[in-house]
Amino acid sequence: MELMERQETWSITYNHALGETASYFYAKIRDEGAIYGKRCAKTNRVLVPPRSFSDETLLPTTDWVKVGPGGRIEAFTIVYEKFNNLPDPPYAFGYVLLDGADTALGGYFKGIDLKDPAAAAAKLKVGTRVKAKFAEKRTGAMLDFWFELA
Amino acid sequence: MGLRNQPGVIGCAIRPVIAPRDRSLEEVIYDTAQLALTDAGLTIEDIDGIVVAANDQFDGRSISVMMASGPTGGVDRDIMSTPSASEHAFVLGALRVATGQFRTQLVVSWSPTEVSSMPEAQRLGADPYFHRALPLDELSAHALQASAVEQVQPDARTAAEAVAAKNRSHGQQAWPQPPVTAAAGPMRWPVTPAMTSAPVTGSVAMVLATPDFVQQRSLRDVAWIQGMGWATEPSFLGDRDLATAPALVAAAKQAYDGAGITDPISAFDLAELTDATPYTELLAYEALSLCPRDQWAARAADGSFAQGGKLPVNLSGGVLTWNPVFCTGMIRIAEVANQIRGRAGRHQAANVRRGLAHAGSGFAMQYQSAIVLGKEARA
């Protein structure tokens, strides 16, 4: 028998409240081109991106700490497959431990030739030093900055 | 009621409305969980397990439990989620305590208003096979149910108007700066603006514990679960008689059997029933054996279910006062628990020994739950 299909698309808009902590973080990125983390007073760990409470101690974080722009690669991947709603491949991104931080922050890695996967992976290996770079025009968003080899 | 360990409610945080929007959803959940722990006199170290409930389409997240794990203390703890209904998180938390494999459970639910159109988010709950093309959101389903009720009980409308007025009056006492009193959004006949309230951001958290834990910590102000029932209507509205609530009849039987209740109308000092519209409260009266439909109008008129009446219903003001859509069910349970614990606030009733909570959620009350809570450990 004939088997039919019906195409359905979900499209819903959300306006997520960011709260004071993330708002401060983005304002600093936009206005100063700087990345800030927040310290948990009990463990002394600096959480980047900043959270208003530590999920380990469940205590509110206290003081702001400017971190980076230097740091080291903690994890990376290089994507060669096209996914819907994601950029055209290839691209590299991952997590970087910025100087002064205790947790790693996500971002794109730019300025690396990705044609040869093994060679690119060797350049991005865990522990490699990188530096955060900021866009000239910043809107206060995660993509206002990226990482390049130091 | 067959439970190996009878769970007790030892802490509650009821936040039926949260404004302004100066906290992220994750931070709202953190605040609520912390308030419940404080109310219980515990810290997160005392919590053995967590159950959360939220609606991914309201939250705008694909798996809400992920974001909620941190703020509820889920890191290095046992956490599960029941996205079917907020009241289901309470039920599962209670079952987990009853096994004796956990001393305590923290149960948390929330309902934000960050989606640009709540009806649109709800319409995704209509199946793509037969119903997605219809304008079927929760209010439409409530309206279909209301018209079905009016069809078989013509004076239900009079009763519904009286129930709405009662709950708004209760709400004004419970909430000194009363909120917007009616939905601003579009209505669906026969549901009028006075019969609903607009969605708000809210959340609720409760702490449950075993009798051993309650004794070891010398906790007072415990609301014990004496009976618990939950049941479900079929998938399609067209397969149901919307003028009745058979799943609630089934849930009530489980709860009453568990609590040993044979005469419900005289068994409780108060009740909190889900009044998404006053028609749902009326249907609950009947399904919970509190009042047959031919007496709805008379009992609504004589104040039987109002403050000072035979069985005060929704002293909190109910959903008609604050409507954090997804978590209204668990809020009803927490309201009854706090009445028994003497911690209900401005709307605290005197000498509450036993109360009944009803949670109804989904399209036209698809999920039905009845919880009997009491001051005494055993019914």
Next chain:
Amino acid sequence: MSGNRVGIIGIGQSEFRSRRDDASYPDLVREGVVRAMEDAKLDFDAIQAVVYSLSPDAMIGIGNAERLGIDAVGGRNKPFLRINNGGATGISSAVAAYYHIASGMFDVVLTAGADKIGECGDSQTVLNKIWDPSYERPLPLGTINMLAMSAVRYMDRYGMTEEDMARVTVKNRHHASLNPKAHLRKEVTIEDVLASRIISWPIKLLDCCPQSSGGAALVLASERFIKDNKLDAVWITGVGHAAETYWMGDRMGNNPTAEHADAYALGRSFEKSYRMAGITDPMKQIQVAELYAPFSSTEYHSIDAARLSPSPQETIQRLRDGEYQIGGRIPVNPSGGTLCTNAIAVTAMARVAEIALQVWGRAGAHQVKGAKLGVASGNGGDHQIFGTMVIEA
């Protein structure tokens, strides 16, 4: 606990495939349920409560799709609730059903679900929305990329190579070739895997699970009911869940509690299950394992977390030596595992079902000879929420 045990008395699974255009979503749920009920030799009236297994709504494209499955599981007027712990949902649902019975309130509980991932055109888009809206979603995160980064760290710390990853695929595809319910059943070689196209380095196409459609169901019962009705059963003797931080970047950097290379909370969950089941020496006592591993690389840290190896380096060596294949010391994923079949809502339930079949001696061509005690696991969220179970004959 004797006399208060909880047993599995019925198991149903679909033959998992890419597409099931002949069946609607509830039809697929029904398929698993009917098979489980036939296996349990019970009428629907015997079912006292239902736990519904469903992970993201958006993957199936229906909000609260459990409501659409109520009829398929016979839930009308019965206690019914849904579990969603992401990829762990299937095992979390089985554990929730276990709690229903262990509470003393019920004797017979059904848990069931299905998925049709093949119908979702944007699964990595859906999965991007599991992350924080502002901090993480702007990044091209998806579950493949997330676990590629775990693999990178595992390589860096323990010396896993791309060949080692390929070895897992070769092993599990061989196992799947013996299992008619598995989705990807074609045997492959290490060379095939290494030559397959790179998705997210170091993960290649053949290091990845498929997107599967199918249903699964389990019937659980109290020991009293099983004995009174003289039923055959296998026993759930240990259960547990544990979670770790939502924030992937917190699993890196300076001395993280939960290292992203590893599966910290999976280990914590296994600790709970083992304590409950009285397992003190997993490498000696456990005879078979079904560990949720949707990518070849993730089987390594799952074996570590289950303590089926003394160290990660040793896990890599033992896998090279064939110790985790059927016929080896502790077969892992004899069904072919998640790597060969992934219908997300029931993937972790299939792990439970497969271990139950193994210790029951009913696994068929992929039976591990003489297995009487096995373990199952499920991973959910961004490698964050884990459920585990010990099942014994």
